[in-house]
Amino acid sequence: MSQDFTICVGTVGAGVWFSSDSGEHWRRSRMKLPFEAEPGEIQIRSLAVSPHNSHHVLAGSEAGLYRSEDNGANWDLVESPAYGKQIWSVAFHPGDPDTMFIGTKQPGVFRSSDRGKTWETLAIPMAERCLAGAPKVTNILVDPRDKKTIWVGVEIDGVYCSRDDGATWAHRVMGDKVxxxxxxxxxxxxxxxxxxxxxxxxxxxxxxxxGASWSLHGFPRFAERDQISYCRGVALRPGDPDTIFVGNGDFIPGKRGAIQRSRDGGASWERCKLPVEPNSVIYWFGTHPANPDVVVANSLHGYVYLSTDAGDSWRKVDREFGEIRALTWMPN
Structure with a gap:
């Protein structure tokens, strides 16, 4: 396997770790902390690679927004209105290299059009409270087919969509249960x-x-006593929208996990064969158009899996971490 890409993992309490040789060796990234922050407080919950420059990465943390311009080796703190909030999602705009987004707990979505010098709050009519306390913005996605369409996923408040670059928003709800x-x-x-x-x-x-109407696909439960088969991350193989990966497990954080894959747009599914059974739910995926065959995935409790053949086979990275909340990869 050629050693030509970098993997970054975002952890709870240990910042970002990166491997510039496809998972063989790992180093902890250098992050410039705020004066009052303690190293153990750095909880990374989101990572995003710029579609304009694959060496540029954003990280959302408990201590604010970070930006790296060297594949995650070094990080600078970016001033933002999300300072002191839990940042649960970050994103670059695919149509503008200077525009980026932050999604937080409480909840809120912020946008900067000048690389973080100034920010605006997007007026999304999200719920302020839910059964789990304050809602969290778990995803921000600019539609690749229409750069003025923005999708926002909220835990626990459904999906919001804007067709006019964030001026107005419509609520999308799946099903009738919490x-x-x-x-x-x-x-x-x-x-x-x-x-x-x-x-x-x-x-x-x-x-x-x-989002006007929805259909649900549930995965096999891990044990008869399980009430649901819990799902977390979802990713598409770049350039191949019929190949879908879903992170699966018995619960959250769970004791067992699986990677589910479809190669026909979701009509049928198979559980990927992993060399070591995950020790918790499979939480997140990393893909990149530089090589659609490379997929990285992580269990919440620190396992990292790597495929170089679009999910046909996998290996578990030797290095194990604590709790992993974010994962990505980019070419060197």
Missing amino acids: LNLDVHGLAVAEGHPGKLLVTTPDGLWSSLDE
Whole structure:
């Protein structure tokens, strides 16, 4: 296997770790902390690679927004209105290298159009409270088919959509249960007009009409006593919207996990064969258009898995971590 890409993992309490040789060796990233912050407080909950420059990465943390311009080796703190908040999602705008987004707990979505010098709050009419306390913005996605369309996933408040670059918003709700509002993962299938994918605790929801109607696919339960088969991350193989990956487990954090894959747009599914059974739910995925065959995935409790053949086979990275909340990879 050629050693030509960098993997970054975001941990709870230990910042970002990176491997510039495809997972063989690891180093802890250098992060410039605020004066009052303690190193153990750095809880990374989100990572995003710029579609304009793959060496540029954003990280959302308990201590604020961070930016790296060297594949995650060094990080600078970016001043933002999310300082002191839990940042649960970060994103670059695919149509503008200077525009980026932050999604927080409480909840809120902030946008900067000048690389973080100034910020605006997007007026999304989200709920201020839910059964789990304050809602959390788990996903921000600019539609690759229409750069003025923005999708926002909220735990626990469903999905919001703007067609006019954030000026106005419409609410999208899957099902009629509270679990159906607990949005974890969000993806838009490029090449499939209107196809939206959302993961919640009870499965993968899909819509072929921009969220007006939905269908649910539930995965096999791990034990008879399980009430649901819990789902977390969802990812599409770049350039191949029919290949879908879903992170699965018995619960959260769970004791068992699985990677579910479909190669026909979700019509049928198979559990990927992993060399070591996950020790918790499979939480997140990392893909990159530089090599659509490379997929990285993590269990919440510190395992990292790597495939270089689009999920046909996997290896577990030798290095294990504590709690992993974010994961990505980028070419060197």
